[in-house]
Amino acid sequence: MTEQRMKVDDGPAPAESEEALKCMAHPARMRLLGALRVGGVQTVGELSSATGEAPGAVSYHLAQLAKVGLVEKAVTPDGDRRKSHWRACHHVTNVRPNSADANVIDAFSRTAALNYQMAYERFLDVLPTLPQEWADTCGANDRVLQLTPNETRAMVEQLNEVMRTWERVSEQRRMRGAGDDDALIGADDSADIGDTDDADVEPVAVVQQVFRWVP
Numbered sequence: 001m002t003e004q005r006m007k008v009d010d011g012p013a014p015a016e017s018e019e020a021l022k023c024m025a026h027p028a029r030m031r032l033l034g035a036l037r038v039g040g041v042q043t044v045g046e047l048s049s050a051t052g053e054a055p056g057a058v059s060y061h062l063a064q065l066a067k068v069g070l071v072e073k074a075v076t077p078d079g080d081r082r083k084s085h086w087r088a089c090h091h092v093t094n095v096r097p098n099s100a101d102a103n104v105i106d107a108f109s110r111t112a113a114l115n116y117q118m119a120y121e122r123f124l125d126v127l128p129t130l131p132q133e134w135a136d137t138c139g140a141n142d143r144v145l146q147l148t149p150n151e152t153r154a155m156v157e158q159l160n161e162v163m164r165t166w167e168r169v170s171e172q173r174r175m176r177g178a179g180d181d182d183a184l185i186g187a188d189d190s191a192d193i194g195d196t197d198d199a200d201v202e203p204v205a206v207v208q209q210v211f212r213w214v215p
Contacts, residue, residue, distance in 0.1 A: 016093055018100035020068040024093065025107040028053055029061045030115050033070055036088040038203050041074045043083045062086055116207050123205075134202070144213045156210050163206065173198060 016024075024030050028051070035050055036042060044062070048055045065071040074087040095105060120140065127135060147155065177198075 015096045015099045021100050021104050021108040023068045025111045041085050041087045
């Protein structure tokens with residue numbers, strides 16, 4: 001990742017169209033979109049190196065994502081017009097039950113589940129090479145709880161609130177790194193719970209899944 005990154009639109013993500021969900025129901029496209037959302041503006045070459053996809057395939061998938069408004073061409077940070085830079089249009093994917101045909105949402109959801117699995121496997125591949133402090137803090141667990149629908153909704157909201165707290169920490173750090181002083185004005189104090197030393201900051205994936213258990 002380079003230091004020069006353009007800011008992704010911080011506005012609320014619109015509900016994705018059926019066309020957008022169909023487009024994302026492809027593991028390579030979903031991964032490329034995720035790479036842009038996490039890493040900011042990148043070239044086709046950078047995305048190719050990061051994902052292992054051939055440059056031609058990356059260009060094709062980006063063009064398909066652009067057709068449905070998920071990514072767009074970006075201003076070249078270094079002024080080199082020989083390189084094609086791309087950015088994600090929003091930070092998140094907003095899927096509503098009535099935004100598309102049930103089969104389309106199902107295909108999207110299954111692709112997302114596959115991407116979660118593949119991302120965790122990539123982590124396991126590099127786990128032996130990680131510093132011990134990272135190896136000790138990362139992991140996974142699962143539990144099957146006996147809950148009512150109302151209790152499950154309450155649990156999800158509590159989990160979401162924890163996520164929002166740490167998202168604010170991450171966002172404050174991102175804004176400091178971008179020198180966005182205006183964005184820091186009026187910010188709450190939640191980021192104070194984070195470490196003050198940013199030297200060992202790395203992207204951390206958090207996958208939250210709550211679903212009716214099926215043996």
